[in-house]
Amino acid sequence: MRSDGDNEAGESVTIYDVAAEAGVAASTVSRTFSRPGRVSYSTAEKVRAAAERIGYRTEAVARASAAGGSATKTLGLVVADIANPVFIEMVRGAEYAASQAGLTVVFSNARENGKREYEALNRALPTVDGLLLAGSRLPDTTIRTVAKQKAMVVMNREVRGVASVVIDQREGARTAAEHLASHGARSIAYLSGPERSWADGMRWTGVRDAAAALGIEARRLGPFLPTMTGGQRAAETWLGSRTDGVIAYNDLMALSFMQTVQIRGLEVPDDVGIVGFDDLLASRLTRPQLSTVVGPLERMGATAAAHVMAIANGAQATTDRPVVMPARLIARGSSEPQP
CATH class of the missing domain: 3.40.50.2300 (Response regulator)
Incomplete structure (x- = not known):
């Protein structure tokens, strides 16, 4: 199937162009955008970078939204506690990816309070196209129940039966x-x-x-x-x-x-x-x-936002395993003697 998007020069860009740029099969490009989680993190990153270079992905997602896949052009993002700086990078990545597709992110701070988080989700459900949870403290059963009602991706936590993006x-x-x-x-x-x-x-x-x-x-x-x-x-x-x-x-x-x-x-x-x-x-x-x-916390936020937008636009969510991003150690003076 041929899937087109226009680049800044007004030229038609297809998944075959993206595949050639990334050095992968066209089917891999298709899965990257239509089947979140079915492509490895490193391959998906290569495809997204290639698509961005030739002007494919952003326009393609925006076109899908304009066609009616997105009703409110809004994503809800509930954070466990914004006082914890780790969540700021996730928020920044999600907001950037959403804005590139013409969507707005509505933010709620749970303040490490499960009841507050649950209330925020219930308020958001009728007003957004998709939900992102960052470091949720809710029980898995509650998250699965909400995910049945609205496109959802969970960040920094693996929840069986719900699309998730985590760091190893x-x-x-x-x-x-x-x-x-x-x-x-x-x-x-x-x-x-x-x-x-x-x-x-x-x-x-x-x-x-x-x-x-x-x-x-x-x-x-x-x-x-x-x-x-x-x-x-x-x-x-x-x-x-x-x-x-x-x-x-x-x-x-x-x-x-x-x-x-x-x-x-x-x-x-x-x-x-x-x-x-x-x-x-x-x-x-x-x-x-x-x-x-x-x-890569900012990339986690961007990836989660891209996935929830794809799910909201009809893509099949991958719920049997999370998207796993690599962790790395930065060794400094607190753990090793300095010369």
């Missing part, structure tokens, strides 16, 4: 544990975050698996609030039973943890190596700088 949290945490072990850590504490956080569970699994494979001790502390206050309380708990290394649920906790133990007279990383998650700007402003694990 387990692999990221495993890499962090291996990194600490390579610098002499024989015991690692994981400072856990919200109990209903999918990412928290995956990170602990990664730490635990790495420790078992390496023959070192892994200990889970918490849960704690994913905030500076939570990090301080985690440090106070940890000081009663210290470990060689610490992996925190996020950078906010890790930064506060590091500040607290330094005030108590400990040297980082000599007395304890520390790794966080998310690569906040503040992580590069401390002494020592904070090691961290990060994924």
Whole structure:
């Protein structure tokens, strides 16, 4: 089937042009846009980049919306807690992808409150074309119920039966544990975050698996609030039973943890190596700088928005497995001695 879109020069651009530009089959291009999740992350990124270069995708999506696939030209985005900087990048990516297709994003902040999140979803249902959930704390059953009523994609959490886009949290945490072990850590504490956080569970699994494979001790502390206050309380708990290394649920906790133990007279990383998650700007402003694990958060938001728009326009959602994006460790002074 031939699918056309016009580039800026007014020339007709087809999926065959995109395929040639990306070096893939036309069927792969078709699946990238019509069957979200059926193409690997790296291949989908190659196709989207090629489509953008030759002016295909944005115009094609906008044309589909103009044809009646989108009724309100609005997406609803509910965030677990906008005070957590990690969500800002997701919001930025989703808003950009939506605006490129002529849609507006309506934003709601749940403030780590399940009831508030559920109420926000119910208000949004009749007024938007699709829903994005960022770090949702709602039960899986509730999310599945809402997804049956409206096109939906969940970010930063895997929900069986619902289209999801996630970062490989387990692999990221495993890499962090291996990194600490390579610098002499024989015991690692994981400072856990919200109990209903999918990412928290995956990170602990990664730490635990790495420790078992390496023959070192892994200990889970918490849960704690994913905030500076939570990090301080985690440090106070940890000081009663210290470990060689610490992996925190996020950078906010890790930064506060590091500040607290330094005030108590400990040297980082000599007395304890520390790794966080998310690569906040503040992580590069401390002494020592904070090691961290990060994924392409802005791209996650853009990918999730592209998927929910495709689903709203009639594409079949892929719900049997999430789109998984890579995580990488950024090693800095908090986890390895500097020359």
